[in-house]
Amino acid sequence: MxxxxxxxxxxxxQGFVDxxxxxxxxxxxxxxxxxxxxxxxxxxxxxxxxxxxxxxxRVRAEVRARRLFDPQDVIGVLQxxxxxxxxxxxxxxxxxxxxxxxxxxxxxxxxxxxxxxxxAHRFRxxxxxxxxxxxxxxxxxxxxxxxxxxxRAGADVVHHQAGSDPAxxxxxxxxxxxxxxxxxxxxxxxxxxxxxxxxMEELKKVRRVVAREVPDAxxxxxxxxxxxxxxxxxxxARLFGExxxxxxxxxxxxxxxxxxxxxxPIAAELGLPVKFVGVGEGVNDLQPFxxxxxxxxxxxxxxx
Amino acid sequence: xxxxxxxxxxxxxxxxxRGKGKLDEKEVTAALREVRLALLEADxxxxxxxxxxxxxxxxxxGQEVLQSLTPAQQVIKIVHQELTNxxxxxxxxxxxxxxxxTVLMVVGLxxxxxxxxxxxxxxxxxxxxxxxxxxxxxxxRPAAIKQLTVxxxxxxxxxxxxxxxxSPVDISRAAVRQAIAQxxxxxxxxxxxxxxxxxxxMxxxxAIKAAVNxxxxxxxxxxxxxxxxVQVAETFNARLxxxxxxxxxxxxxxxxxxAxxxxxxxxxxxxxxxxxEKLDALEQFHPERxxxxxxxxxxxxxxxxxxxxAFDAQQAREMEKxxxxxxxxxxxxxxxxxxxxxxxxxxxxxGMIPGFNKMKQLKNLQVDEREMVKTEAMIKSMTVRERRDPxxxxxxxxxxxxxxxxxxxxxxxxxxxxFEQTRKMIKQFVGKDKGKRRLPQMPF
Numbered sequence: 001m002x003x004x005x006x007x008x009x010x011x012x013x014q015g016f017v018d019x020x021x022x023x024x025x026x027x028x029x030x031x032x033x034x035x036x037x038x039x040x041x042x043x044x045x046x047x048x049x050x051x052x053x054x055x056x057x058r059v060r061a062e063v064r065a066r067r068l069f070d071p072q073d074v075i076g077v078l079q080x081x082x083x084x085x086x087x088x089x090x091x092x093x094x095x096x097x098x099x100x101x102x103x104x105x106x107x108x109x110x111x112x113x114x115x116x117x118x119x120a121h122r123f124r125x126x127x128x129x130x131x132x133x134x135x136x137x138x139x140x141x142x143x144x145x146x147x148x149x150x151x152r153a154g155a156d157v158v159h160h161q162a163g164s165d166p167a168x169x170x171x172x173x174x175x176x177x178x179x180x181x182x183x184x185x186x187x188x189x190x191x192x193x194x195x196x197x198x199x200m201e202e203l204k205k206v207r208r209v210v211a212r213e214v215p216d217a218x219x220x221x222x223x224x225x226x227x228x229x230x231x232x233x234x235x236x237a238r239l240f241g242e243x244x245x246x247x248x249x250x251x252x253x254x255x256x257x258x259x260x261x262x263x264x265p266i267a268a269e270l271g272l273p274v275k276f277v278g279v280g281e282g283v284n285d286l287q288p289f290x291x292x293x294x295x296x297x298x299x300x301x302x303x304x
Numbered sequence: 305x306x307x308x309x310x311x312x313x314x315x316x317x318x319x320x321x322r323g324k325g326k327l328d329e330k331e332v333t334a335a336l337r338e339v340r341l342a343l344l345e346a347d348x349x350x351x352x353x354x355x356x357x358x359x360x361x362x363x364x365x366g367q368e369v370l371q372s373l374t375p376a377q378q379v380i381k382i383v384h385q386e387l388t389n390x391x392x393x394x395x396x397x398x399x400x401x402x403x404x405x406t407v408l409m410v411v412g413l414x415x416x417x418x419x420x421x422x423x424x425x426x427x428x429x430x431x432x433x434x435x436x437x438x439x440x441x442x443x444x445r446p447a448a449i450k451q452l453t454v455x456x457x458x459x460x461x462x463x464x465x466x467x468x469x470x471s472p473v474d475i476s477r478a479a480v481r482q483a484i485a486q487x488x489x490x491x492x493x494x495x496x497x498x499x500x501x502x503x504x505x506m507x508x509x510x511a512i513k514a515a516v517n518x519x520x521x522x523x524x525x526x527x528x529x530x531x532x533x534v535q536v537a538e539t540f541n542a543r544l545x546x547x548x549x550x551x552x553x554x555x556x557x558x559x560x561x562x563a564x565x566x567x568x569x570x571x572x573x574x575x576x577x578x579x580x581e582k583l584d585a586l587e588q589f590h591p592e593r594x595x596x597x598x599x600x601x602x603x604x605x606x607x608x609x610x611x612x613x614a615f616d617a618q619q620a621r622e623m624e625k626x627x628x629x630x631x632x633x634x635x636x637x638x639x640x641x642x643x644x645x646x647x648x649x650x651x652x653x654x655g656m657i658p659g660f661n662k663m664k665q666l667k668n669l670q671v672d673e674r675e676m677v678k679t680e681a682m683i684k685s686m687t688v689r690e691r692r693d694p695x696x697x698x699x700x701x702x703x704x705x706x707x708x709x710x711x712x713x714x715x716x717x718x719x720x721x722x723f724e725q726t727r728k729m730i731k732q733f734v735g736k737d738k739g740k741r742r743l744p745q746m747p748f
Binding site: 040043044045046048049107108109110111138139140141142144145147148149162193194195196226228229230231232233235253256257258259261262281 | 447
C-alpha cells in the first residue's frame with residue numbers, strides 16, 4: 001500500500017521534493033538565500049504565504065536550537081515540521097456505528113462522486129454493506145454517474161428523481177439503511193460554491209435530517225478538495241465547516257502535478273485533518289492519509 | 305476574511321507612504337512587497353508575480369504623484385493599469401469559420417466545468433442566431449454523455465452522441481458530417497477531462513484536432529486553481545495551441561489569480577467567464593474588473609478615477625497655494641463640498657474604500673449627506689465678506705445665517721468651530737510638510 005501511495009505521488013515529489021533537494025544540494029550554508037528559495041517552492045506548492053512564513057520560521061528556530069550547519073539537514077527538519085502541522089487525526093474512519101453515516105460535501109468539480117465510489121468500494125472490500133444516497137439532485141446525470149459507481153462497487157444507491165429535495169432522498173436512504181441493517185451510508189451532495197447562501201442552507205437541512213434520524217450522526221462530514229485548488233481552499237474549508245461541521249478533508253487529484261499544499265493551512269489554521277487522498281483514477285486509488293506515512297512518501301523516503 | 309486582511313494591509317501601506325511628492329525607490333519597494341504578497345495570496349503564479357513586480361517597479365520609480373492621489377494610490381493605480389494590460393482586452397468573440405460549420409473544441413481538466421461551459425457556449429451562440437450541435441466526446445466519465453444530453457435538452461440544442469463504445473475521434477468526425485447534413489452551423493465538442501499530465505488524453509485531443517480541424521480550441525480553467533494553473537495552461541497550449549480561455553466558477557469568492565497566470569504563460573485572451581450554475585451564466589471578461597478582484601481591492605479603482613476626474617488639476621493647485629499661505633476660507637470650504645458632491649453620494653464613495661466600515665474611529669465622522677447639504681446652505685447664506693473672514697460673524701449675523709439657511713444658531717456655531725479647527729489642522733499639516741503637495745483631508 002505504501003508503494004501505491006509512493007507511486008501516486010511521483011509527480012508531486014518530482015515537482016516539490018526534488019526541487020527542495022536541488023536547492024539544498026546547491027547551497028553551501030544554511031542562509032537567507034536558501035530560505036528564500038524554500039519559500040518560493042512552498043508557495044508554488046499552494047501552501048500559501050502566511051503558512052509558508054510560519055513554517056519556515058519554525059524550521060529556522062529548529063535549525064538554531066539544534067545548531068545545524070549542513071543544508072542537507074534542513075530537509076529533515078522541514079519534513080518534521082510539515083508532518084507536525086498535518087499531524088492531527090488518522091486516516092481511518094470509525095465504522096463501528098451501525099449505520100455509520102458519512103456526509104460528503106464540496107464545491108463543484110472536486111471529485112465528490114468519484115470519491116464516494118472509491119469509498120464505497122473500500123468499505124465493500126472490508127465486507128461492509130453500503131448504501132449510497134444520491135442527494136445530488138441538481139446536476140444533470142449526477143444520479144446516473146453515482147449508479148455506475150454503485151454498480152462497480154457493489155453498493156445500493158437510493159435515489160429520487162432529478163430535481164427533488166435532497167433532504168428527502170437522505171431520509172429515505174437512512175430508512176433503507178435501518179431496514180436493511182446496512183453498515184454504512186454515504187451521502188453524495190451537489191457541488192456548490194461555499195458562497196451560495198441558499199445552497200449552504202440546503203446542506204444544513206440535510207445535516208439536520210441526518211442528525212434527527214440517526215443519533216450522533218453524521219459520524220463524518222468529509223470535504224472534498226481538489227489538489228489543484230489555490231488559496232480559496234481555505235475559505236471553502238472555513239465556510240463548509242461553519243455550515244455542516246466538517247470533520248476531515250479528502251484531497252483528490254493528487255496524482256497530477258498539483259501539490260495540494262493548501263491542506264497545510266487548512267490543517268494548521270482550522271485543525272481539519274486530511275483523511276484520504278486520491279492518487280489515481282482507478283477504484284483502488286483512494287488512500288487513507290496518515291501524515292507519518294504521507295510526508296515520507298512525499299519526500300521519497302524508502303526507509304518505511 | 306482573507307479579503308479584508310488584504311485591504312487593510314494595503315491601507316497600512318497607504319499610511320506609510322503618505323505625504324510624499326514623488327515615488328522613490330524605497331517606498332515603491334515597500335509597496336510592491338505588499339502587492340506581491342497580495343498577488344501570491346490571490347494564487348497568481350510565483351514566476352508571473354516576480355516578472356510583474358519587476359516591471360511595475362521600473363515604471364513607478366520617479367513618477368510624479370498626481371494632485372488628487374496619495375503616493376500609495378498612485379502605486380496601486382500603476383499596478384492596476386499594468387495588471388489590466390497584462391490581462392488583455394475584452395475579447396468575447398468566437399471566430400467563425402469562413403465556411404460553416406464552425407468547429408469548436410472545448411478542453412480542460414477534470415472538474416473544471418467543461419460540460420456546463422460547452423452548453424453555456426451553445427446557448428450563447430444560439431442567442432446570436434446560430435444553430436449549434438453539441439457533441440458528446442467524453443466517453444470515459446460515467447454519465448458524462450447523459451449529462452450533456454440533459455443539458456442540451458434544457459436549451460433545445462441537439463446533442464450528437466454515439467455512446468461510450470466509439471472513439472472520440474470517430475464521434476467528432478461523424479458529428480461534423482451530421483452538422484453539414486442537417487445545416488447546423490456550429491459544432492461544439494465536449495472532450496474528456498483528465499489530469500493534463502495524462503499523455504493518452506493529450507494524444508486523443510490532438511487526434512480529434514487533426515481529424516476535424518477546429519476553428520478554435522477553448523481551454524476551460526477553474527478560477528480557483530492555484531499555482532498549478534501555469535502548468536495546465538502551458539501543457540494544453542503547447543500541445544493544442546488554444547485560441548482562448550474560459551474561466552469558470554467566478555461566482556465564488558476566489559480572487560482568481562489563475563486568470564493572470566494563464567494569460568501570462570499562454571498569451572491567449574480570456575474570452576468568457578462562468579459566473580453561475582444557470583445555463584446563461586456566461587459573461588464577457590472585463591480585464592479591469594478582474595485586476596481589481598485579483599488585487600482584492602473592491603472598487604478602489606473606480607474611486608480613484610472619480611477623484612481624478614472630479615478634482616481638476618488647476619483648482620487643486622490654487623487650493624494648495626491657499627493652504628500654504630493660510631488663506632483657506634469658507635468659500636474654499638464650499639468649493640470642496642461641491643467637488644465632493646461631483647464624485648457622487650458620499651456613502652457610495654465611502655463604501656468603495658476597502659475596509660472603511662471597519663474603521664471605528666471614522667464612525668463618529670459626519671458622513672451624513674444631509675449634514676453636507678446643511679453646511680452648504682449655511683455657507684451660502686453668508687455674505688462674501690463673512691465667508692472670507694469668518695471672524696466678523698457675531699451673534700446677530702449668526703442668527704441671520706441660521707434663519708437664511710433654515711438651520712439653528714447652534715448649527716452655525718458648530719460649523720464655524722469646525723471650520724476653525726480644520727484651518728488649524730491644515731496649518732499644522734502645511735507647516736510640517738513644507739512644499740509638499742497634497743490636498744487636505746476633507747473636514748467632514
